[in-house]
Amino acid sequence: MNGLIPMKTPIVEIDGDEMTRVIWAWVKDILLKPHVDLLTEYYDLGLANRDLTDDAVTDEAAEAARRLGVAVKCATITPNEERMIEYGLQRLYPSPNATIRAALDGTVFRTPILVAGINPYVSGWRKPITIARHAYGDIYKASELSLTDGWQDAKVELVATRPNGEQQSRLIHDFGSSNSQPAGGIVQGIHNTEASIHSFARSCFEYALSRNEDLWFSCKDTVSKTYDRRFRDIFDNLFAKCYQDRFTAAGIEFYYTLIDDAVARVMRSEGGFIWATKNYDGDVMSDMVASAFGSLAMMSSVLVSPDGIYEYEAAHGTVQRHYYRWQNGEKTSTNPVAIIFAWTGALARRGQLDGLPELTDFAKRLETATLDTIARGTMTADLAAISSLTDKKSLDTEAFLNAVAIRLQQ
Numbered sequence: 001m002n003g004l005i006p007m008k009t010p011i012v013e014i015d016g017d018e019m020t021r022v023i024w025a026w027v028k029d030i031l032l033k034p035h036v037d038l039l040t041e042y043y044d045l046g047l048a049n050r051d052l053t054d055d056a057v058t059d060e061a062a063e064a065a066r067r068l069g070v071a072v073k074c075a076t077i078t079p080n081e082e083r084m085i086e087y088g089l090q091r092l093y094p095s096p097n098a099t100i101r102a103a104l105d106g107t108v109f110r111t112p113i114l115v116a117g118i119n120p121y122v123s124g125w126r127k128p129i130t131i132a133r134h135a136y137g138d139i140y141k142a143s144e145l146s147l148t149d150g151w152q153d154a155k156v157e158l159v160a161t162r163p164n165g166e167q168q169s170r171l172i173h174d175f176g177s178s179n180s181q182p183a184g185g186i187v188q189g190i191h192n193t194e195a196s197i198h199s200f201a202r203s204c205f206e207y208a209l210s211r212n213e214d215l216w217f218s219c220k221d222t223v224s225k226t227y228d229r230r231f232r233d234i235f236d237n238l239f240a241k242c243y244q245d246r247f248t249a250a251g252i253e254f255y256y257t258l259i260d261d262a263v264a265r266v267m268r269s270e271g272g273f274i275w276a277t278k279n280y281d282g283d284v285m286s287d288m289v290a291s292a293f294g295s296l297a298m299m300s301s302v303l304v305s306p307d308g309i310y311e312y313e314a315a316h317g318t319v320q321r322h323y324y325r326w327q328n329g330e331k332t333s334t335n336p337v338a339i340i341f342a343w344t345g346a347l348a349r350r351g352q353l354d355g356l357p358e359l360t361d362f363a364k365r366l367e368t369a370t371l372d373t374i375a376r377g378t379m380t381a382d383l384a385a386i387s388s389l390t391d392k393k394s395l396d397t398e399a400f401l402n403a404v405a406i407r408l409q410q
Helices: 018-032 047-052 056-068 081-087 096-104 194-211 227-250 259-268 279-293 320-327 337-354 357-375 397-409
Strands: 011-015 040-044 070-073 107-112 129-134 143-147 155-161 167-174 185-189 214-219 254-258 273-277 299-304 310-314
Touching: 011 056, 011 337, 018 320, 018 337, 018 397, 040 056, 047 056, 047 081, 056 070, 056 096, 070 337, 096 299, 096 310, 107 194, 107 279, 129 194, 129 279, 167 185, 194 214, 194 227, 194 273, 214 227, 214 259, 227 254, 254 259, 259 273, 259 279, 273 279, 279 299, 299 337, 310 337, 337 357, 357 397
Parallel strands: 011 040, 011 070, 070 310, 129 273, 214 254, 214 273
Antiparallel strands: 107 129, 107 299, 143 185, 155 167, 299 310
16 A cells, blocks of 8 residues: 555546646646546547547547546647647647537536635625536638628528428628628627536436526527527526526525626625626636636636536636746746646546545645635735735745645644
């Protein structure tokens, strides 16, 4: 026996890019491997390897998550034209997050990590606000056209064609009917599926019951009378059919309102609820909520599929500027808390599924040690800049991780 906490089933480990990839390795070496006989099935989604495999590795990682049930993912790059040149890519690859979310048909739940001394910018917020983001479709699976270079006079229609050839269509815009200059424009087509919206709604209702928290859902069905209205109808019908009695018994509420009204209500609330949103709304609002609670790096994030697959991730980006500095030999004070909590979430879930209470307990102790370290005044620079503590010090990332390691052993 080596004294390490054993594991039975591997966690799918999905590595990423830039500074978060560096911190990922530090978290494992400093905080996990000294205590856990870490068992993972490794997939490298760093941009170089995605290019080498023509992105097949992303599909392989999603399939592994489906097979093993628990995954943990580092932040990754979704390349634009500048990144394509920087990395010498063959092509512009899609978002790996979007690929995995679509493959697992999951909903992303993001919750602020609260710690003493870091006060929300919205003074009335007392409890976390969890954003439940539908993780399929809309603009993330859009088809787009730029009507320039001879296409300025095009008429654009939305056309649906059945296998028997029957069609229905709607005019989007006749660009040739206007004398406005410059002529032409842009067009975007989006979609979603009945199955995915039902899965989204079901995941939200189940998650609210598991957390014993109220569930809000918001969209803009007054403007989008077919698309957004369908989201609302599915939520309303599923709630009435399957969840109303369960919510009543739990003493929690399901509430629908328009997205703009929801934003206003959120700002006036004290928190303590789950806010379900469409894909783009959730993308934007999760960053807003995280920043308003203190830091993007202080948010837990988990993708939950209807059949019980969990993928934990750090919800922030790859911290590009810090990575360039680190490459030049500088020490950086990059906040690793979201990465730590991604790992603890995955370890705790794996421990629950495999009947390993020692593994689940370790995950909780590591979270407590991390927050206690910050609450006692030792933190990274981003938190030191906003902490209300009078006695505090800012450390570089490795030094902070070592401070957490010391507290974990106490």
